[in-house]
Structure formats: C-alpha cells, structure tokens
Amino acid sequence: MGVKQVKQKEQPKQKEWVRLDNASNIFLAAMSTTDTKVFRLSAEMQDKIDPISLQKALEQTYAQYKLYHSVLRRGIFWYYLQHTEIIPKVAPEVLAPCSQLYHFDQKELLFRVIYNEDRVHLEVFHVLSDGTGALWFFEDLIKEYILLRYPESLDEIKKEQIEAKVRHLEDSFVTYFRHNGQQSFTESAQSALRNFARTSKRAAFKYGKKFGRALLTDRTVPTKKRRVYRIKGEKTADNRTKVIELEMPVKKILHLAHQEEATLTIYLIALFFESIRKSKSDFQIRDTIAISVPVNLRQFYPSNSARNFFSTVKLEYTYTQERDPQLKEICASLAKQMSQQLSKESLERRLSRLISYEYNPINRLIPRPIKDGVLKIINYSNNRNLTVAMSNLGRVAFPQSIDGYVNRLYFHTSAVRPQFSVISHGDQLTISFTSPFIDTDIQQQFVRELTSAGVEVTLAANKTQADELRGDF
Amino acid sequence: MKRCTHCQVSVKGDWDRCPLCHQELEADSKVDSMSPYPDIPLRFDKKKVIQRLMLLSLLIILVVFTLGLFFPSPLGPLRISLFGIMSLWLVALIIIRKRRNIAKGIVYLIVSTSLLCVYLDYMAGWSAWSTTYAIPIICISAIIAMFIAVRIVHLKVGDYILYLLTATLLGFLPATFLFFNWTTWAFPAQLSLLMSMLMFAWIIWRHGKDILTELQKRAQI
Numbered sequence: 001m002g003v004k005q006v007k008q009k010e011q012p013k014q015k016e017w018v019r020l021d022n023a024s025n026i027f028l029a030a031m032s033t034t035d036t037k038v039f040r041l042s043a044e045m046q047d048k049i050d051p052i053s054l055q056k057a058l059e060q061t062y063a064q065y066k067l068y069h070s071v072l073r074r075g076i077f078w079y080y081l082q083h084t085e086i087i088p089k090v091a092p093e094v095l096a097p098c099s100q101l102y103h104f105d106q107k108e109l110l111f112r113v114i115y116n117e118d119r120v121h122l123e124v125f126h127v128l129s130d131g132t133g134a135l136w137f138f139e140d141l142i143k144e145y146i147l148l149r150y151p152e153s154l155d156e157i158k159k160e161q162i163e164a165k166v167r168h169l170e171d172s173f174v175t176y177f178r179h180n181g182q183q184s185f186t187e188s189a190q191s192a193l194r195n196f197a198r199t200s201k202r203a204a205f206k207y208g209k210k211f212g213r214a215l216l217t218d219r220t221v222p223t224k225k226r227r228v229y230r231i232k233g234e235k236t237a238d239n240r241t242k243v244i245e246l247e248m249p250v251k252k253i254l255h256l257a258h259q260e261e262a263t264l265t266i267y268l269i270a271l272f273f274e275s276i277r278k279s280k281s282d283f284q285i286r287d288t289i290a291i292s293v294p295v296n297l298r299q300f301y302p303s304n305s306a307r308n309f310f311s312t313v314k315l316e317y318t319y320t321q322e323r324d325p326q327l328k329e330i331c332a333s334l335a336k337q338m339s340q341q342l343s344k345e346s347l348e349r350r351l352s353r354l355i356s357y358e359y360n361p362i363n364r365l366i367p368r369p370i371k372d373g374v375l376k377i378i379n380y381s382n383n384r385n386l387t388v389a390m391s392n393l394g395r396v397a398f399p400q401s402i403d404g405y406v407n408r409l410y411f412h413t414s415a416v417r418p419q420f421s422v423i424s425h426g427d428q429l430t431i432s433f434t435s436p437f438i439d440t441d442i443q444q445q446f447v448r449e450l451t452s453a454g455v456e457v458t459l460a461a462n463k464t465q466a467d468e469l470r471g472d473f
Numbered sequence: 474m475k476r477c478t479h480c481q482v483s484v485k486g487d488w489d490r491c492p493l494c495h496q497e498l499e500a501d502s503k504v505d506s507m508s509p510y511p512d513i514p515l516r517f518d519k520k521k522v523i524q525r526l527m528l529l530s531l532l533i534i535l536v537v538f539t540l541g542l543f544f545p546s547p548l549g550p551l552r553i554s555l556f557g558i559m560s561l562w563l564v565a566l567i568i569i570r571k572r573r574n575i576a577k578g579i580v581y582l583i584v585s586t587s588l589l590c591v592y593l594d595y596m597a598g599w600s601a602w603s604t605t606y607a608i609p610i611i612c613i614s615a616i617i618a619m620f621i622a623v624r625i626v627h628l629k630v631g632d633y634i635l636y637l638l639t640a641t642l643l644g645f646l647p648a649t650f651l652f653f654n655w656t657t658w659a660f661p662a663q664l665s666l667l668m669s670m671l672m673f674a675w676i677i678w679r680h681g682k683d684i685l686t687e688l689q690k691r692a693q694i
Contacts, residue, residue, distance in 0.1 A: 017690065044509070075691035096513050106573050107632075116511055238516040244492065245509070246482075444480060444493035451481035458474070460485040461492035462510035469512055 020072070020079040020127065021191030022358050024308050027126045028079060029375030031102070034239045034436045035416035037126040038098040041138045041423075042119050042410040049115040050149055054090045057144035058113050062088055065137050067188035067306050071107040072127060077368055081128075082107075083185045090115060096240035097462060098414040098434075101125040113141065118407075120145065126308070131393050131411070132296045133306035139398065146402045153402050192297075192309035193358045226318055228385050229287040231280070231418055233437030236464040241414050242435045244443045247458040248450070250429040256453055262331035265293070265392045266338065268422065268431070270330040272388060273317055275445035289387045290316040293338075300347055311350045313341040314386070389419035396425050418442055438464060476501040485509060526562075533557045548597055556596075560589050575622045576636035583615045583643055601657050604650040609661035612644040613668050620672075630683045635691075638676055638684060644669030 020028075027037045062068055068088075070081040088109055093116035101110055102125050110125040111134075122141065124134040146153055236242055257267035273289045294310045303309055315334045319325065340346065357363070363371070393411050397403060403426070411423040412432035420433045433443045440461075451457055463469050475484045475498040477491035484491060484498055486508025491498055534554045541550035548556075563585055571578030587608045594603035619640050623633045647662035649655075656662055676684070 073690075077692065080690070093511055094513065096516075097510070103573055116509065117507060119509055235519070237518045237520065239519070240513075240516075243510065440493045447480050447482055447493060456483075457481075458483045458485065459477075459480075459492065460509050461488075462508075463512055466515060466518055469514065 016083040016185050017073070017080045018186050018189040020081060021193060021307070022360075022363060023191070023193060023354060024127045025079065025371065026375050026379060028102075029372050030379040030416070032416070033100070034235065034241075034414075036098055036100045036241075036414040038101050038123050039126060039131060039134070039413035039421075040098050040121050040123045040411070041131075041134060042121045043138070043142050044407040044410070045118050045120065045145075046405055046407060047149075048118055049120055051090055051092075051115060053148040054113070054115055054120060054145055056148050057141055058088055058090055060144050061137060061141045064140065065188070065306065066185045067128065068109070068111055068137065069185060070110055070128060070189055072102055072110060072125075073107075074104060075368060077364065077366070079127075079368065081189045083189075084109070088113060092116060093121065096238075096464075097243050097412065098123060098241050102127070111137075119410075126413075129306050130294070130296070130308045130310050131391060132298060133309070135393060135396065136306060139396070142406060143398065143402060146398075146405045150402075150405060153405065188306065190305070190307070191358060192303055192305035192307040193355050195303065195305045195307075226288045227284075227286070228290050228316070229276070229280075229283055229387050230384070231276070231387060231437070231442070232282075233435075233439045235436050236438055237466060239436070240462075240464055241412075242433075242438060242440075242464050243412055243462045244433040244435075244440060245410060245412070245460045246431045246433075246447065246450075247408060247460075248429050248431075248455050250424050250427050252455050253429055253450070256450075256455070260328045260331045262328075262335060264429075265390075265422070266331050266334050267327075268392075268420070269293070269315065269334055269390060270317075270327050271446060271449055272390065272420065272442075273330055274327060275442050275449060276387065277319060279441040279445040285319055285321045288316050288318040290314055290385060292386050292389045294391050295342065297347075297351065301351065311347075311354065313338060383416065386417065388417055389415070390421070391419070392422040394424070396423060474501050474506040475499065529561075530558045533561070552596060556589075556593060560586075563589070574632075574636075575626060576619055576628065576633035576640075579615050579619045579622070580636050580639050580643070583611055583640060587611055601655055604647070604662075605656040605658055606661055608650070609647045609665035612640075612647065612665045613661075615640050616644055616668055616672050630680055631687050634676070634680050634683050635687055637672075641669050641672045641676060644672070 031037045069084055069086075071084045071086070073080055073082050084107065086107075086109055088111070090113045093114045095114075101112065101123065102108065110128040112123045114121045114123070120142065122134065122138045124137075128134075129137075253267075254264060257264045260267055260270070262270065269291055272291070276289055277283055292312045292314050294312050297303070297309045297311055315337045317325075317330050317333055366374075391411075391413065396409055398406060406425060408428045408430055409423045409425040410430045410432055411421045412434045413419070413421055415434040415436055418433065418435040418437065420431055422429065422431050424430070433446075435443075447457055447459065475488065476482070477484060477494065477496065477498055479494050479496050480491055482491075482493070483501060485506045488498060488508075490496060537554035537557060538550045541553070546553060564582070567578060567581045567585060571581055587603075590603040590607040590611075594600065594607075616637075619633070619637055623637070644665050647656075647665045651659060651662050651666075
C-alpha cells in the first residue's frame with residue numbers, strides 16, 4: 001500500500017463516529033476500480049524530498065486536522081466516519097496515481113502522503129474532503145515541511161512578520177478560521193451542509209419541508225432533443241488512470257484567454273471542446289458536448305468546514321451544421337451559462353436542494369444497499385449526459401518567505417471520462433489530463449492548439465501499457 | 474529533455490516516442506529531466522487475464538466432453554461443463570472480492586456453494602444429496618474454518634463477530650431440511666444443528682456485548 005500504517009498502542013477510550021452526509025454518498029456509489037474517486041495534489045520542490053522531514057511535517061499537520069483521523073465504515077442504514085488512532089506514514093510512490101484509498105472491508109485512512117524525487121503528493125478520497133478542503137491540509141503540510149527542511153526560512157519569516165504585520169494578521173485569520181472547525185473529531189467530520197444549516201439564520205427544519213418542492217421545481221427541463229457526445233475508447237491494462245501533465249507560463253495563456261474575452265476556465269473548456277470536435281472521427285455535427293465543472297460553495301457562503309462543500313454546474317455547446325464556430329462564440333456561450341448558473345437565485349436553489357436532501361427524513365429509513373443502488377442509477381443517468389469534466393483550483397500562493405521553495409503545483413483526479421484539472425502557482429500554470437482510456441488524441445489536439453498559438457509547453461505522462469513499461473515506446 | 478517536433482512540446486522522462494502522437498522524439502540535450510511519474514509495474518493485464526480464463530474455460534469444456542464419452546451422465550456434458558465454469562467463476566470472484574475480509578468471504582462462500590449444490594442436485598433429478606450431506610457439511614466446516622481463520626489473521630472481535638454469528642445462524646438451516654423431511658439420513662443435519670447451538674451459546678456468552686455494540690453502530694438510523 002502507498003501509506004504504511006502503524007497503530008498506536010493505546011486505543012481511544014470511546015469510539016466516535018459521524019454519519020456520512022448524503023452528498024458524499026454519491027462518491028461511494030460512483031466509485032469503481034477505474035474511477036477511484038481519489039484526487040491528487042502535488043508540489044514540486046527545489047530539492048529531492050527528505051522523507052524524515054516530510055514525516056514530521058505530516059504528523060504535525062495531521063494533529064491539527066481531526067477530520068483526517070477518519071476511517072470509513074459501513075452500517076445497515078449509513079456509511080459513517082469513525083475516529084481512528086492510525087498514524088499516517090509517508091511512503092515512496094509505488095502505486096499508480098490516484099490508486100484506490102478505500103476498500104469496503106478495510107480500516108484505512110482516507111488519504112495518503114507519498115513522495116518521489118522532488119515531488120510531494122497528497123492523495124485524498126473524495127468522500128473525506130473536496131479540492132479546496134484538501135488544499136488547506138496540503139498547504140499546511142508543505143509549510144511545515146519547508147520550515148523543517150529549510151530552517152533558514154524561519155528567519156526570513158520573522159523578518160517578514162515585522163515588515164508586513166497586516167498581511168500576516170490576515171494570514172493568521174485565515175489559519176484561525178480554518179483550524180477553528182478542526183477542534184474535535186465529531187465537529188470536523190460533520191457534513192459541511194449541516195454545519196452551514198446550523199449556523200445560518202435559517203432553521204434546519206425548514207429545509208426538510210422544502211424537499212418535495214425543490215424536487216418538483218428544480219429539474220432542468222430539456223428544451224429540445226439533443227445527442228450528448230460520449231467519448232469511448234480502450235481502457236488501460238490494469239484500470240489505472242492515464243495522466244498527461246502540461247506545464248506552461250500562466251501569463252501567455254491568460255493573454256490568449258483575454259484575446260477571446262474569456263476567463264481562463266472558460267477559455268480552457270472551449271479549447272477542450274474544440275479539441276474533441278477536431279480529433280474524434282465519430283463526432284457528428286449537431287452533437288452536443290457537455291462538461292461538468294465543480295464550484296466551490298465556500299466562495300459564496302463562508303464555511304470553515306473541510307468536508308465536501310461544492311456544487312457542480314453543467315455547461316454545454318451544441319455544434320451546428322452551418323459552419324465551424326469561432327472559439328470566441330463558444331467562450332461567450334459557456335460564460336453566459338456559467339453566470340446564469342451562478343446567479344444568486346440559482347445558487348440559493350442549489351444549496352436549498354442540497355440541504356433539503358441532507359435533512360430529508362425518508363432517506364434515514366432506507367437501508368444503505370438500497371440507497372447505494374438508487375445513487376448508482378442516478379449517477380449512471382447523469383454520466384450519460386456528460387462528455388467530459390474539468391476542475392480549476394485557481395492560484396495558490398504560500399507566505400512570501402517560503403513561496404520560493406515550491407516550484408510548481410499540480411492537481412489531478414481519477415476519471416471515469418476524460419477530464420482536466422488546473423492549478424497555478426507563481427508564474428506557472430499546470431494542466432493535468434486524466435482519462436480511463438489509453439488514447440491521447442484529444443490531448444494531442446489540445447496541446448497542438450496551444451503550441452501553435454505560441455505557448456511553450458512541457459509535457460510529462462505516466463506509463464499505462466505493458467509495451468510502454470518494457471521501454472518499447 | 475526530449476522534444477516532439479510535431480506537437481512542439483518538450484517531454485520529460487525516458488520516452489523514445491511522443492506520449493501524445495507516438496512519433497519519434499528528438500534529443501534536446503539542454504536540460505536532462507527525469508519523468509515525475511515512476512514506472513509502476515502493471516498490477517494485472519486485463520487482456521492477458523481474460524485470455525487465460527477463456528483458455529481455462531475451453532479446457533473445462535474439452536475435458537468434460539472427453540470424459541462424457543467414457544462416463545455418460547444423466548446431465549449431459551454441456552450442462553456439466555456450464556456448471557463447472559459457473560462454479561469456478563463464482564468462487565474465484567468471491568475470493569477476489571472478499572479477500573480483505575475473510576469472515577465475510579466465508580459467509581458468501583457458504584451461501585453460494587450451498588445454492589450451487591442444490592441446483593446441481595435439482596438438475597440431476599433430486600436425490601436429496603445436497604440437503605442430506607452437502608449443505609450440513611459445508612455449514613459445519615465453515616463454522617470451524619471461520620473460528621480458526623479469525624485467530625490466524627488476528628482479526629478484531631468487532632470486525633468478524635457479526636459474520637461468525639451469521640455463519641452460526643446459517644448452520645441452523647439444516648433444521649428446516651429435517652422438519653420437511655428433505656434428508657435421506659438425519660445425522661449430518663443433526664450434527665450441523667448441534668455445532669451451531671454450541672457455537673451460538675459460546676458467542677452469546679463471550680461476545681454478547683460486542684454484538685450489541687456492533688449492531689447499534691451499524692444499524693444506526
């Protein structure tokens with residue numbers, strides 16, 4: 001296994017557990033050997049990783065994040081997160097990226113910290129946390145590591161503290177805000193939605209009543225019949241995720257996005273759509289390409305919960321027979337859909353629906369295997385209406401004194417369909433494509449679109465086939 | 474670092490061909506860069522596994538048909554080979570799927586092998602050998618096997634006790650065979666009942682509290 005785990009001698013006096021929220025159940029229903037629902041955050045440091053410092057940093061960070069002291073168990077009605085005394089161990093990278101973290105019959109931590117050469121990876125099971133929540137843990141881990149590995153950075157921090165007190169205060173507020181919700185296991189493992197509903201002015205019972213209404217009103221009614229294009233292909237030999245990782249200067253690509261009058265996210269999605277259209281021979285004119293994009297709800301509703309707190313928007317573009325569209329047109333259409341779906345009313349509706357689902361009393365009495373089955377069907381029908389997916393974690397900055405020790409950040413997730421994940425640090429943007437398939441035609445088209453526009457791209461990929469691993473490639 | 478002149482990208486690692494377009498890479502000796510992704514050996518190769526299992530299944534058919542020439546059976550070679558392949562796949566699947574939880578794996582095996590025996594008995598014209606011998610013997614050996622297995626692999630009580638209880642309760646099943654007179658000889662079923670009763674008493678005496686704790690946790694509404 002990626003993380004060797006040792007058990008402490010003392011057992012906790014009383015077992016603590018928190019029932020898993022409904023929203024996280026979908027990950028368990030959708031989990032498969034191909035799509036493990038694990039995502040990975042990586043940092044490329046300046047030097048080779050020192051496992052001893054990394055282990056110390058991990059233990060210090062782990063002590064602050066009670067949520068990560070969890071194992072997942074199955075009950076008759078519920079899955080529940082149970083507190084554990086397992087101490088995580090950093091391990092060299094011996095498993096394929098985003099390998100399964102949760103096995104139904106084993107008590108394992110729901111995350112692992114691994115290293116290879118100059119990179120540190122944090123892999124997290126999506127049931128535990130979302131990208132933003134995991135990024136908090138990862139940032140703290142990297143900070144601790146740098147302070148241990150490069151003690152001279154401490155002196156610089158002191159200097160910096162004197163120079164910029166205000167900024168530091170802001171930073172401490174963020175740290176306090178994050179850590180405040182991490183005090184006890186039950187508090188930190190509690191669903192973000194329940195925390196939100198409890199602390200917000202609206203009483204929780206209100207949502208229970210709203211459930212029926214939300215179900216009736218919030219269905220998107222398909223306006224016309226359309227065929228959502230779905231990518232098919234040969235899967236990798238042992239179901240591992242195929243990763244193609246791109247590094248590029250952020251300025252150049254931002255410039256390209258602005259030329260198309262789009263944000264970076266919208267521009268990259270439009271480029272991805274075009275890459276699919278141009279590279280797939282079975283793509284037919286009038287086909288629709290649909291993408292699912294997660295939206296961090298914390299940016300609209302303040303929450304210090306590290307649990308899953310996001311919603312997804314679905315953007316689509318239907319190609320017409322008349323002519324090939326301009327990239328700008330696709331960008332405009334996508335941006336319009338995005339702003340519609342992120343309007344105040346639409347977000348309120350989303351949140352209400354999520355909370356009402358969480359508080360729905362009928363859900364409590366349905367045995368877990370039936371709930372799993374229903375969620376599997378829902379997930380299957382959702383997948384049928386999606387072509388691809390993407391996720392953008394945005395720009396990540398560390399405190400100035402330690403920022404220079406980190407070269408680049410990377411982010412990718414296991415995938416049931418081709419998708420890409422974006423993160424940036426300093427002046428470097430990284431885009432990681434993940435796919436269950438061995439074909440790389442879409443990625444090739446995407447890269448060629450970028451390089452022909454003058455972007456300098458460096459590429460890395462993992463090996464997924466027997467011939468590649470033998471060195472025939 | 475190498476370079477693909479077709480895609481216009483620099484490529485990290487020891488690739489000879491471009492990971493995107495599969496055309497040969499050109500050496501770009503300015504910076505030497507290792508792949509950030511180490512070579513991880515394949516856990517299995519789906520193609521090979523399927524090939525071998527297909528071959529094995531064909532072999533079963535061949536052997537059954539050849540044997541059928543010398544030892545004719547009322548079932549016919551087609552049914553027997555189908556049954557053989559089915560049992561092989563079912564048992565292999567259970568062992569692979571439940572390899573991390575021995576206790577649960579044993580419960581699954583009791584149920585599946587018992588059902589397979591009843592099915593075979595039914596197909597062969599019902600002489601009640603499955604209810605007389607097979608199922609009681611499977612139940613008895615499963616209880617013993619689980620009792621030993623959980624000790625060998627040092628499982629925690631909470632992790633196996635409910636499965637041990639399930640296996641023990643399944644051991645009471647042959648009582649229904651006796652009740653409906655589905656047996657030709659009562660002894661194996663009686664023995665299974667006795668074993669289950671002893672085991673049940675032992676579990677309640679030793680682990681009654683653990684069972685309650687586990688049930689409370691797992692059945693929380």
